Every structure is written in C-alpha cells, then in structure tokens.
Ligand SMILES: [Zn+2]
C-alpha cells in the first residue's frame with residue numbers, strides 16, 4: 507500500500523529544519539571529525555552546550571516553567587530561557603502549553619504527543635505535521651506575567667541562532683581559525699542540537715512505551731533508568747505523571763536525577779526556593795493501590811479464562827492481597843488523621859507491594 511502523507515498539514519519550516527539538523531549531524535559532523543579530529547577545546551564546548559541546553563529544558567522548561575515545581579531567582583530563569591532557546595524546541599510559552607496539555611489529556615486526542623497515534627507521532631511526527639486548528643495558548647496565563655518569559659517568546663529564534671550556533675562558531679574561530687569555526691558550528695552547534703532534541707523526543711516516545719509502571723498503569727507513562735541517564739533524570743516518567751508537581755522525577759535517593767540534584771543545589775545557594783515534594787506515605791499509598799488494582803485485574807482474567815494455576819502461587823497472591831488491603835486502610839487512616847507512620851512500616855509495605863507484583867507475574871508460569 508502506498509504511504510499516504512498529508513502534505514497539506516506538513517509544517518515545512520519545522521520539517522526543513524529537523525531534516526537539515528539530522529543530515530548535518532549524521533553526515534557533516536562525522537566528516538569533520540574524521541578530517542580534523544576533536545580538539546580538547548571543541549570537546550569541552552560540546553559537553554558544556556549539551557549540559558547547558560539539555561538541563562535548561564529539563565530544569566527550566568519542564569520542572570520550573572511547565573510544572574512550577576519550585577521557584578527560581580531571575581539569573582536561573584534567564585540562563586534556562588537563553589540556553590533552553592538554544593535547544594531549538596520553541597519558546598518556553600509554546601513548550602509549556604504543549605506539555606501541560608500532554609499531562610492533562612495524556613493518551614487522548616487532545617494530547618499533542620499522544621502515544622496512541624504511534625511511536626513515530628509521539629517522537630517527532632507531531633512536530634512535522636500541523637494540528638489544525640492550532641490549539642490556543644490558553645493554559646499559560648501565569649507564565650505570561652513573567653517579563654523574561656515574554657522576552658524569550660519574542661526572540662527565541664534569534665537567541666537560538668546567535669547563542670546556539672553563531673557563538674560556538676565564533677569561539678571556535680577564536681581558538682583555531684576557520685577550521686575551529688566550522689567545528690564549533692558543526693559539533694557544539696548542529697550535532698549537539700540533534701543529540702539534545704532526540705533525547706527530549708525519546709521521553710515522549712520511549713518513556714510512554716517501555717519501562718515499569720509502579721505508581722500507576724492508568725496511563726502509558728513508564729519509568730526507565732536507561733532514559734534517565736540520557737535525559738538528566740527525566741526517565742522516571744511513571745512517577746512524574748503520577749506526581750507532576752514534585753521537583754524530583756527520580757524520587758528514590760539512589761535514582762539518577764541530575765536535574766533534581768541541580769535544583770537542590772540551587773536552593774542551597776539561595777537561587778531556588780519552595781521545592782515541592784509529595785509526602786512519602788502518599789507515594790507508597792499509590793504503589794499499594796497500583797499493586798492491588800493489578801492483582802484484582804489479573805485474578806479476574808484468570809477466572810474468566812478458566813485456566814488452572816498453581817495453588818501455592820495463588821495462595822501467596824491472596825495472602826499478599828489481604829496484607830496490602832490492611833496496610834492500605836491503615837495508611838489512609840493515618841494520613842487522614844495526619845499521624846506519623848513509621849519508616850519501617852512504610853518500607854515493609856512498599857516491599858510487599860513489589861512482592862505482590864512478582865507473585866502475579868509467576869502465576870501464569872506455573873500451571874497446575
Ligand atoms: Zn509524558
């Protein structure tokens with residue numbers, strides 16, 4: 507069957523730009539590296555620009571401006587607005603509007619990067635094709651009050667060209683003449699834009715496709731440690747969709763979340779404040795609820811299909827179900843009464859929730 511492309515809806519500016527960046531990153535940049543190699547200066551610029559622009563998206567565009575998960579002084583807002591623009595992902599006003607709609611309507615028709623429209627659509631298709639009529643920017647009234655945000659909204663393309671592409675080329679020229687300028691443009695400019703953009707896009711595609719769902723399987727968002735390494739900690743997407751206003755995405759102390767660490771550091775330096783966190787009992791309550799919901803669903807499926815399963819494994823599931831039901835009610839009552847719950851009890855219940863999920867996965871594997 508021939509591939510039908512809705513040409514009338516193609517956004518030619520976005521498509522042309524992304525195609526140019528991709529070809530430059532995949533052909534011109536490797537050619538440059540093969541021909542001229544990578545100097546220490548150029549490698550340093552690439553690393554600096556990757557971290558500065560990548561973190562401006564995760565810390566600034568995402569957690570600060572889209573979710574208001576903390577407050578930041580103007581130098582942080584200014585830095586993340588300038589370097590966020592250099593990721594060529596649109597102004598923060600547009601980005602936050604799309605992202606807030608994504609959270610509100612996740613997996614639905616009004617979700618701009620709805621995974622149910624396919625992996626390609628969620629990854630990049632939604633940028634290549636216009637949605638008609640274009641949704642209004644009616645969910646970012648709070649951001650419009652920020653003068654820096656409005657300044658960036660007006661000039662984001664110019665900032666991106668000057669600071670994101672021309673400046674690394676100029677610095678490269680200063681360091682090693684024309685070859686250095688070309689290197690700055692191709693490696694710290696185009697290749698870095700490609701890498702940072704693809705990593706952001708993977709959050710919308712891969713993190714809604716593969717990974718664990720310990721907090722909620724009501725939507726497609728998933729936790730992926732591999733993605734967390736590629737996106738400064740944004741890979742814990744299941745937690746993020748369950749508790750979007752928490753400044754942490756990797757909520758466990760050992761989770762790899764440099765964005766969380768950077769926000770915490772900024773707060774210690776007096777540049778950030780009002781870091782929002784969800785109380786631990788509430789998080790564990792969500793984990794228990796999810797495990798119980800999945801157990802009910804799984805057992806109902808087994809009953810319906812009429813397959814016989816290992817009695818011993820089934821007894822383990824029932825036992826864990828009962829214990830978790832009691833734990834759920836105890837925790838719920840403690841939260842309502844604003845009473846303290848001991849750390850030991852919390853970690854025991856979390857362990858039991860996990861054990862229940864493990865026991866469920868073993869059920870089908872042991873036919874009687
Ligand atoms: Zn998402």
Ligand SMILES: [Zn+2]
Nearest residue numbers: 605609746750
């Ligand atoms: Zn988000």
